[in-house]
Amino acid sequence: MNKIKNTLFTVKPVTIDNNSLIMAIESSCDETACAIVKGGRKVISNVVASQIKIHEEYGGVIPEIAAREHLEAINVVIDEAFKQAGVSGNQIDAFAGTVGPGLVGCLLVGLNAAKSLALTYDKPFIGINHLNAHLAANFIDTDLEPPFIALLVSGGHTQIIKVNSYSDMQIIGETIDDAVGEAYDKVARLIGLPYPGGPKLDKLAQEGNPFAFKLPEAKVGEYDFSFSGLKTAALRLVKSFDGKDLPLADICASFQECVSSTLYKKVKHALEETDFKQVVLAGGVAANSEIRKKIFSLADLGYKVYAPAMKYCTDNASMVASAAYFFDNTFDNIDVEVFSRVK
Numbered sequence: 632m633n634k635i636k637n638t639l640f641t642v643k644p645v646t647i648d649n650n651s652l653i654m655a656i657e658s659s660c661d662e663t664a665c666a667i668v669k670g671g672r673k674v675i676s677n678v679v680a681s682q683i684k685i686h687e688e689y690g691g692v693i694p695e696i697a698a699r700e701h702l703e704a705i706n707v708v709i710d711e712a713f714k715q716a717g718v719s720g721n722q723i724d725a726f727a728g729t730v731g732p733g734l735v736g737c738l739l740v741g742l743n744a745a746k747s748l749a750l751t752y753d754k755p756f757i758g759i760n761h762l763n764a765h766l767a768a769n770f771i772d773t774d775l776e777p778p779f780i781a782l783l784v785s786g787g788h789t790q791i792i793k794v795n796s797y798s799d800m801q802i803i804g805e806t807i808d809d810a811v812g813e814a815y816d817k818v819a820r821l822i823g824l825p826y827p828g829g830p831k832l833d834k835l836a837q838e839g840n841p842f843a844f845k846l847p848e849a850k851v852g853e854y855d856f857s858f859s860g861l862k863t864a865a866l867r868l869v870k871s872f873d874g875k876d877l878p879l880a881d882i883c884a885s886f887q888e889c890v891s892s893t894l895y896k897k898v899k900h901a902l903e904e905t906d907f908k909q910v911v912l913a914g915g916v917a918a919n920s921e922i923r924k925k926i927f928s929l930a931d932l933g934y935k936v937y938a939p940a941m942k943y944c945t946d947n948a949s950m951v952a953s954a955a956y957f958f959d960n961t962f963d964n965i966d967v968e969v970f971s972r973v974k
C-alpha cells in the first residue's frame with residue numbers, strides 16, 4: 632500500500648509504504664502509550680504505561696487524575712519507544728495520535744505530543760479515531776485485508792461494523808445502553824471485584840458453571856445490543872443470596888455465557904446476511920476468554936477469524952500506528968481538535 636502525505640512545514644510529499652516507520656501516541660483513557668510500527672504490521676517498539684493501580688482505589692477512572700498522569704508519563708514513554716526501536720525522530724516517516732473518542736483532558740496530552748513531534752521533525756501528522764485503531768490491531772502480524780465483519784467490544788463501545796474497504800465502514804449494530812466492558816466492570820463491582828473488574832470476572836467465570844443461572848437476553852434490533860437489563864438481573868440474583876454463600880464463580884460464568892452467546896449469535900447473523908468470509912474481534916474485551924472462544928469457533932463454519940494478540944486488545948499505540956498506515960478516513964490536519972464522543 633502506498634499513501635502520499637505532506638510534511639507540515641516544507642509541504643514535501645512523503646510516500647508511506649511497506650518500509651515506512653510510523654510513531655503513534657495513545658492517551659484516550661488510562662494508558663499512556665507510544666509505539667513505532669513498520670509498514671502498518673510490524674511492531675518495532677510498543678510501550679504502555681498503565682494507570683490502573685492509581686484508579687483502582689477510586690473504583691474507576693478519575694479524568695483529572697488521568698490527564699495529570701498522562702502529562703507525567705508522556706515524555707518517558709516516547710523516549711522509551713525511541714530507545715527500544717533504536718531509531719531517532721529523523722528516521723520516522725509520519726507521526727500519529729488518537730483524536731477521540733475518549734477523555735478530553737487525556738486526549739489533549741497525547742495528541743499535542745504527536746503534533747509537536749510532527750512539527751519538530753517536519754513530517755506528516757495523522758489523527759486517528761480510537762475505534763478505528765482498535766480494529767487496526769488486527770493488521771498487526773497478519774495478512775488481513777478488508778472486506779470483513781468486525782465485532783468491536785470495549786469499555787465504551789459495542790458495535791458490529793461492516794468494513795467494506797480501508798475507507799468505507801458502516802456501523803450496522805450497536806449497544807443502546809451499556810457497552811460490554813462497562814457491563815463487565817459494573818457487575819464485577821457489584822460482586823466486590825476491584826477495578827477494572829472485566830478481566831477478574833473472566834478469570835472467576837472459568838471456574839464456574841455457565842448454565843447454573845439463566846440470565847435474560849435483551850430483545851433489541853437485529854444487530855443491536857442492550858446490557859442494562861442483564862446487569863439488573865445480575866444484581867437481583869446477587870441480592871437473592873442475601874450475602875450468604877454467594878456462588879461467585881457460577882454467577883460470573885452465567886453472566887459470561889449470556890454476553891458471549893448474544894455476541895456470537897449477532898455476529899454469525901451479520902456474516903450470513905452480508906456474505907463476508909472474514910470476521911475480526913477488536914477492543915479491550917476481545918481479551919475475554921469465552922468471547923474469543925465463541926468467535927474463533929466461527930472458523931468451524933468456514934470463516935477466517937482474527938483477534939489481536941492479548942497485548943494489542945486493550946489500549947496501546949501500535950494499533951494507532953497501524954490505523955494511520957491502513958485507514959483512509961483519518962484526520963490529517965494539524966488543527967484537528969480532540970473529541971469526547973462520536974457525533
Ligand code: KG4
Nearest residue numbers: 785786787812829833915916918919945946
Ligand atoms: O479497549 P479498552 O482498553 O478501553 C476502551 O477503549 O474502552 O477496554 C477496556 C475494557 C474494560 O471495561 C475492561 O474491563 C475490559 O475491557 N476487559 C475485559 C477483559 N479484559 C479487558 N472484559 C472482560 N474480559 C476480559 N478478559
Ligand code: ZN
Nearest residue numbers: 785915945946
Ligand atoms: Zn480502547
